[in-house]
Amino acid sequence: MKISKWMxxxxxxxVAAAASAQTRxxxxxxxxxxxxxxxxxxxxVVAVDDSSVYPPGHAALPRVGYYRMVSxxxxxxxxxxxVLAHEQSGPPEVMxxxxxxxxxxxxxxxxxxxxxxxxxxxxxxxxxxxxxAGAALAASLEADLAAITAAAPSSTPRVVFVFARGAxxxxxxxxxxAADEIIRLAGGVNAIEGFSGYRPLTAEALVAANPDVILAxxxxxxxxxxxxxxxxxxxxxxxxxxxxxxxxxxxxxYLLGFGPRLPAxxxxxxxxxxx
Amino acid sequence: xxxxxxALTTPAPAIIHRRHRLRPRGWWLVPVLSVAxxxxxxxxxxxxxxxxxxAAVVTALVNAVGIETAxxxxxxxxxxxxxxxxxxxxxxxxAGAALAIGGVLMxxxFRNPLADPALVGVSSGAAVAAATVTxxxxxxxxxxxxxxxxxxxxxxxxxxxxxVLLTLRLARTAGHTRIEQVLLAGIAINxxAGAAxxxxxxIADDAQLREVAFWSFGSxxxxxxxxxxxxxxxxxxxxxxxxxxxxxxxxxxxGEGEAALLGVPVERIKRGAIIxxxxxxxxxxxxxxxxxxxxxxxxxxxxxxxxPDHRVLLPAAGLLGAVxxxxxxxxxxxxxxxxxxxxxxxxxxxxxxxxxxxLLRERREVPR
Numbered sequence: 001m002k003i004s005k006w007m008x009x010x011x012x013x014x015v016a017a018a019a020s021a022q023t024r025x026x027x028x029x030x031x032x033x034x035x036x037x038x039x040x041x042x043x044x045v046v047a048v049d050d051s052s053v054y055p056p057g058h059a060a061l062p063r064v065g066y067y068r069m070v071s072x073x074x075x076x077x078x079x080x081x082x083v084l085a086h087e088q089s090g091p092p093e094v095m096x097x098x099x100x101x102x103x104x105x106x107x108x109x110x111x112x113x114x115x116x117x118x119x120x121x122x123x124x125x126x127x128x129x130x131x132x133a134g135a136a137l138a139a140s141l142e143a144d145l146a147a148i149t150a151a152a153p154s155s156t157p158r159v160v161f162v163f164a165r166g167a168x169x170x171x172x173x174x175x176x177x178a179a180d181e182i183i184r185l186a187g188g189v190n191a192i193e194g195f196s197g198y199r200p201l202t203a204e205a206l207v208a209a210n211p212d213v214i215l216a217x218x219x220x221x222x223x224x225x226x227x228x229x230x231x232x233x234x235x236x237x238x239x240x241x242x243x244x245x246x247x248x249x250x251x252x253x254y255l256l257g258f259g260p261r262l263p264a265x266x267x268x269x270x271x272x273x274x275x
Numbered sequence: 276x277x278x279x280x281x282a283l284t285t286p287a288p289a290i291i292h293r294r295h296r297l298r299p300r301g302w303w304l305v306p307v308l309s310v311a312x313x314x315x316x317x318x319x320x321x322x323x324x325x326x327x328x329x330a331a332v333v334t335a336l337v338n339a340v341g342i343e344t345a346x347x348x349x350x351x352x353x354x355x356x357x358x359x360x361x362x363x364x365x366x367x368x369x370a371g372a373a374l375a376i377g378g379v380l381m382x383x384x385f386r387n388p389l390a391d392p393a394l395v396g397v398s399s400g401a402a403v404a405a406a407t408v409t410x411x412x413x414x415x416x417x418x419x420x421x422x423x424x425x426x427x428x429x430x431x432x433x434x435x436x437x438x439v440l441l442t443l444r445l446a447r448t449a450g451h452t453r454i455e456q457v458l459l460a461g462i463a464i465n466x467x468a469g470a471a472x473x474x475x476x477x478i479a480d481d482a483q484l485r486e487v488a489f490w491s492f493g494s495x496x497x498x499x500x501x502x503x504x505x506x507x508x509x510x511x512x513x514x515x516x517x518x519x520x521x522x523x524x525x526x527x528x529x530g531e532g533e534a535a536l537l538g539v540p541v542e543r544i545k546r547g548a549i550i551x552x553x554x555x556x557x558x559x560x561x562x563x564x565x566x567x568x569x570x571x572x573x574x575x576x577x578x579x580x581x582x583p584d585h586r587v588l589l590p591a592a593g594l595l596g597a598v599x600x601x602x603x604x605x606x607x608x609x610x611x612x613x614x615x616x617x618x619x620x621x622x623x624x625x626x627x628x629x630x631x632x633x634l635l636r637e638r639r640e641v642p643r
Contacts, residue, residue, distance in 0.1 A: 047613065065614035068482065069489050071496060072359050074613030076351065077324040088482060093497045101354045163481075197480040 024079060025128070027052055028067040029086030031117075031259035032108050035124040036084065038260040039133050047078040049086075054253055054261075072097040084127055086110045112178035112258045114145060114185070121260065137260065144263035145185075148270070153187030157273050160191045160211035160241070162230075163198055164220035170233065171198040172206070178256040183215065186269035203235025213248055213273055214241045217256070221249040248272040301581020301591070308594035312368065319364035319601045320356060324612035327352050336361075358499070363608075366498035367601035369506045370563050371573070373555035375596025376513050378570030379589055380548045383524040384454060388578070391570050392556040394461045395549060396438035399468035401560040402491060404434025406472050409486045410479040428502065428561040435557035438464055443549065452545050454531070492617030493566035495604050502562045509558030512551045514593075520544065521585035528583065566619045568626035569596050575630065579637060599626075 025044045027033040033052035036045055048058055049067040064075050067086050072094040075083070080103055087110040089095060099105050106127040109119040118138045125134015161179035163171040173179040174195040183190050191211040214230065224230060227247050236242045250272075254265050321332050334348040335356035377392040385394065393399065408430045442464050446456035476484060523544050526534040535541045559566075573596040574588065581587045600618075603625065607616040 062613055066485070068485060069494075069496075069615075071324070071608060071613060071615035073355055073608065074324045074615055076355060076359075077326075077613050091497050093499060097354070097359055100358065101351050197478075200477070 023081045023128075026064065026075060026078065026080040026083045028064075028070065028083060028089045029108065029110065030054065030253045031110070031120060031257045032084045032086060032124060033058065034253075034257065034259035034261065035121055035137075036128065038121075038137060039125055039128060039130055041128050041130065044128070046080060047075070051253070054251075054257075054259075070094055072101075076101055076103070082106065082127065084108050084124060112181055112256065114142075114258075114262070117258045117260075117262055118142060120258075141260060141263060145266070148263055148267050149185065149187075153270060154274055155187075157188050157212040157275070158191035158210065158240075159183045159188040159213045159215050159273065160206065160209055160239075161215045162201065162220065164216060164224045170201040170224070172201045172209075173198050178258060179215065181258075182255060182266065182269060185266045186273055188213070188269075188273050201235075203233075206235040207238045210239050212240045212244075212275075213246045214239075215255075215269075216247060216249050217252045218249045219252060221247070246275075299584045299586045301577075301584070301587045304577060304581050304587060304591040305594065308591055308598060311598045312594055315598050315601050315605075316364050316368065319367070319605050320360050322605060322609060323355065323360055324609060325352070325355055327355065332356055362498040362500055362503055363495045363604060364601045366503050366506065366562065367495050367604045368597040369503065369510055370495070370559040370566065371569055371596035371598070371600030372593040373506070373510050373513070373559040373596070374566065374569040374600070375573035375592040376517070376589060377552040377556040377559075378596075379574045379585070379592045380513075380524075380552045381570075382574060383527055383585065384545055384548055385458065386528060386530075388575065389571070392552050393465070395457060395553065396442045396461050396464040396468065397435040397553045397557050398560050398565055399465045399472075400438025401431040401435035401557060402565065403438075403468045403471045403475075404430040405490050405561075405564075406475045406479075406487045407434075409490065410475045410483045425501075428505075431561035432557050435560060436553060438468065439549065439553045439557070443546065450542075452542065454545065457549075489617065490564045491619070493564035493619030493622075494615075494617055495563055495600075496615060497562065506558050506562055510555045513555045516547075516551060517589045517593075518586075520548065521589050524548075524585040524589075525583075564619065566600070566622055568622045568630070569600055572626045572630050573599060576633065579633060 022041075022044045024046045025036065025041070026047045027036055027045055028049045030049075030051040030053060033045070033048050034054055036042060037055050037057065042055070042057055045058060045061060047062045047064050049064055049070070051067060052058065062078055064070050064078070067089045069091065070089065075094075075098060083098060083103055083105045085095065085105055085107050087107055089107070095105055106123070108123045108127070109116055118141065121138040121141065122131075122134045125131050125137065128134075161173040161177075161183065163173060163179070172192050173190070174192050174197055175190065176196040177198065180190045191209040193209075214236070216230070221227065221230065224233075227245070230247060231237050231242055231245065241247065248269065250265065250269065253259065254261055255269070320336070321327075321329055330346060331348045331352050334344055334346040335353040337344050338348065338353060339357040339361075374392075378390075381390040381392050381394060382388050384390070405427055408427050412426070412430065442457060442460045443452060445460035445464075446452050448456070472487070476487060479487060523534070523539050526537055526539045527541065527544065531541050556570075574592040577588055577591040577595055581591060600622070603621045604618050606625070607618045607621045610616065
C-alpha cells in the first residue's frame with residue numbers, strides 16, 4: 001500500500017519533470033483528455049477532471065472535480081498554463097478567474113456528433129500548437145468512419161439505450177443524445193421516439209417501443225445487478241430484446257464520449273447489434 | 276415605548292433588578308465573537324489549495340488597497356488572495372450572518388426554536404426560480420441577450436420574494452397577519468414549490484439535473500466583489516433595525532395578544548421582520564444556493580450560552596453565523612483539494628452532529 005503510493009508519487013514527479021519543458025495542461029472533459037493523449041501530448045497534462053478515465057496512463061494525476069463545478073483555487077494549485085475546457089465547463093465566474101490569473105482557457109467544441117469529434121480534435125491540436133497533427137488525426141478519423149459506415153448494415157435493429165444508476169432509476173434516451181447518435185451510426189434505429197434527452201423508463205412505454213436490443217453502459221448494467229436483474233424489470237421481459245435476451249453493454253466514455261476511439265466503438269457496436 | 280418594552284424582558288418581580296442592568300446577560304459574547312470573526316477571516320485568507328506564504332498574503336492585501344510595498348508577490352498569488360479567497364471569506368461571513376439573523380427573527384415570530392426562514396417559502400421560491408432558469412430559462416434569456424452570470428441570482432431573488440409575498444397575502448385576513456396562517460400557507464407553498472422543482476427535473480437533461488443538484492447543495496465558489504456589494508445592501512436593513520426590534524421581539528415571546536396589550540405594534544413587527552428576513556436570506560440564497568443548518572445552529576448555540584434576550588441574541592447569532600460559514604467553507608475547499616465539497620453538505624455534515632451534542636449536553640446539565 002505504502003509502496004504503491006510512493007510509486008504513484010514518483011510517477012507524478014516523473015510526469016511533472018517530463019512536462020516541465022512544455023506547457024502545463026489541464027483537461028476538463030473525458031473526450032478532450034483522450035484527444036490530448038491521441039495527439040501524443042499526454043506528458044504535458046498535469047491534472048484532469050473526474051470524467052477523464054481513459055487512457056489509464058493518467059491515473060496518478062490530480063483530479064480537479066466535475067468539469068461543470070471546478071474550484072478556481074483548486075485548479076490554480078496545480079499551476080496550469082493551458083486549460084482545455086469542455087464547452088459547458090464552469091461555473092462561468094471560475095473560468096473568468098482562471099483567465100484573470102493568466103491561464104489560457106480554450107473552449108473545445110463538445111457536441112456528441114461526428115462533426116463535433118472532428119472539430120474537437122482540430123481544436124485540441126491547435127490549442128496544443130500541433131495543428132498539423134490535429135488535422136491529420138481528424139482526417140484519419142474521418143476516413144475510418146467513412147469506411148465503417150460505407151457498408152450498409154445487414155440489419156437495422158431497434159435499440160433502446162438504458163441509462164441506469166441503480167435499479168430505482170432507469171432512464172431511456174430520446175433523440176439528440178449521444179446514445180441516439182451512436183445507435184444511428186452503428187446502423188441501428190433508436191426505438192424511443194417523440195422526445196429529446198433522457199426520460200424515466202415506464203414499463204408500458206418500453207413494451208410499446210419493443211426494442212430488439214437493449215444497449216447499456218457497463219457501469220450502468222452493473223449498478224442494477226447485471227443482465228439477469230435487467231430481465232426481471234417489469235416490461236423488459238415482454239420486449240423482443242427480453243425474449244431473446246439481447247443486451248449490449250459497453251464502457252461509458254468509449255460508447256458515449258465521442259473521443260478518438262469513436263470508429264472502434266461504432267465498429268464494435270455494429271458487430272454486437274448484428275444478430 | 277422603547278423603555279416600556281425593555282421592562283418586559285424580565286417581567287418577574289423576583290429578578291426585577293435585572294431591568295436596571297446596563298448590559299444584558301451574555302453581552303460578552305459580542306466582543307468575543309467579533310474577535311473570533313477576525314481570526315476566522317485571517318485563516319480563510321491564509322489557507323487554501325494553493326500554498327501561499329503568510330508574507331505573500333499580507334503583501335497581496337496591502338497591494339490590493341493600493342499601497343506599494345517592497346515585498347514581492349506573484350501576480351497569480353495576488354489574484355488568488357484578492358479575487359478568490361477574500362470574496363469567498365467575506366461572502367461567507369455576510370451569508371452566515373444573514374442566515375443566522377433570519378433564523379433568530381423567524382424563531383421569535385413563530386415562537387418556536389426550530390423555525391427557519393424557509394418556512395415562509397423564501398428558499399423554495401428561490402429554488403424554483405433557479406431551477407427554471409437552469410432548465411428552460413437559459414436559452415430563453417440567451418435569446419434576449421442576457422447571458423450575464425447575474426440572471427440566475429436575480430431570478431432566484433425575485434422568485435424567493437414573490438413566494439414570500441404570496442404566503443403573506445394568503446395569511447392575511449381583515450388586515451391581520453395570523454402567524455399560524457403564515458405557517459400553513461408556507462407549508463402548502465413549499466409543497467407546491469417542491470412539485471414544481473420535480474417537474475423541472477423531469478424535463479431537465481443530465482447536465483441541467485447536475486446543475487440544479489449542485490445549486491441546491493450551496494457554494495461560495497461564485498463569490499465576487501459585485502455579488503458581495505449586493506448582499507451587503509440586502510443585509511443592511513436587518514443590521515440597522517436590530518437594536519430597535521430586539522426589545523419588541525422579547526415582548527413578543529410572551530404571546531401576540533399580551534405584546535399588543537403592552538403597546539407593541541405586533542402587526543408591523545411581524546410583517547416587518549418577515550420582509551427584513553426575506554431580503555437578507557433571499558439575497559443569500561440567490562448568490563450561494565441552499566446552505567442549511569446555520570440559521571438553526573447559530574441562534575441555538577447563542578441561546579445556550581446567553582439566554583433568549585434578543586438584544587444579545589440578534590447580534591451574537593449574526594456574528595456566530597459569520598464565523599461558522601467561512602469556517603465551513605475553509606473546510607469545504609481544503610479537505611479534498613483540488614476538488615471542492617459543496618458547502619451545504621459540510622454545514623449539515625458538521626453542523627448536525629455538533630447540534631445533537633449540544634442538545635444532549637444541555638439535557639444532562641438541566642435534568643427535568
